[in-house]
Amino acid sequence: MKTHQNPRSRGFTLVELLVVILIIAVLATLGITGSARFIEKGKKVKAMTQFRDFEIGMKMFETDYTKPPLPESKRDTGWDTIYGDPGGTYTNQFLVSVLAGEDKDYPYGGENFSAKQANPQGQSYMIFPLAVDNKMGVGKDGKLYDPWGREMMVAINGFNTPGQLLVPFNNGQNDSRLHTWTLAEYTDTKPNEQAYVFWSYGKDGKKAKNGNDGALSDSDDVVSWK
Template identity: 50%
Template sequence: MQVVLPSRPRQSRGFTLVELLVVIAIIGVMATMAMVGMPRFIEKGKHVQALAQIRDLTVGLTSFDADNNTPLLPHDQRAAGQDTVYGEVNGEFSNGIVVAVLSGMANNLPYHLLDCDVKDINPKEQVYMIFKLAEQKKNGVTPDGLFNDPWGRQWMIAVNAFKSTSPNAELVENNTTNPGKNDSHLDTKGLAVYSDTAPRDQSFVIWSYGKDGKKGGDESRGKLIPPYDGSDDAVSWK
């Protein structure tokens, strides 16, 4: 009779020092690639968020225009037929007026040396947009009532006053003497004018200067009118 002896279990071979060093090196390279690419990935995500905010705000403003057949402007600006920019740094008008109007609020908000009667702009107190609330100063409406982009700055919004209700207003194609007053061209005070693109006769436009908060890309610094291409800016008319 043949006797079969049990086979000796094969001893498992451990990693050699060289193999361990190779694995550590690979992990290090992958970690470095992740660290380098992560900020770019995060910034791309913020730009996508910005475009979504532009889309939502565009829907709200378009609905307001269709419902009221009048521009979203304070009484004095509307009567004078003067285009208005909201959200401009150190400007007269914060974009909180736009937030209040589209949210259907009925209160007064300060602007320049006067008060803006929100109910005068939206007498029906109709809600045209539900804004995302944000505790931090970015990506939504903060407790101070301002609508901020993903980088923590006010969205800039220019509204065309060509639908002015002023009885003495005479619509002209392009007012070169007083740009943005009773003309069809939307005047943004140059804030939304790039060398390769600019608003024309839209009812409104929305834009942000992106992460760096400056118009145009880094390579266009020092230019009087920088180009849009190559920048991280987000605009509604492109």
């Protein structure tokens, strides 16, 4: 009687094992890359939500005071003002205090910005979330931070001649165009005659791509206008 023996199972060769390991590594890399992109997209959406909420608060303030929240010195001279620029003079603490109805003063290079003077009624126009990790809310220092942990940047169009014809552009003083001193200007877009705008330099913390004067569409920056 003939018997049949099962052939011995052939194991994986070294080359085959290496191919399998390579495939697993590629799939893992693709998964990590996809997850990172998804996370960054979510942060951009959160930043836009911050812009929208801030804009609502500013509009409510304007309804009561017929002007955006500017300190007396800027309102009287008609200068556009930028808050939150990491290399600039003014933090966004003043705006946070004004919209929160706080009675605080902020000395900036010899100037004194009084939140009470800008909002004498002490009315609260926004409830800011607290951010213990200095992300997506107001930190212990009173600054409003974006989802990447940097100060949200805000530019306000200031002029002291309401109701009068303004010149199109006068380097940011008593003109209709909002001037940001190139900080929010890209080759494909820039603020125009908005009362105020908000923006963030995104994950890399640099304007446009690699800190160059490039296009918004090629960068990870987020802006409130288009």
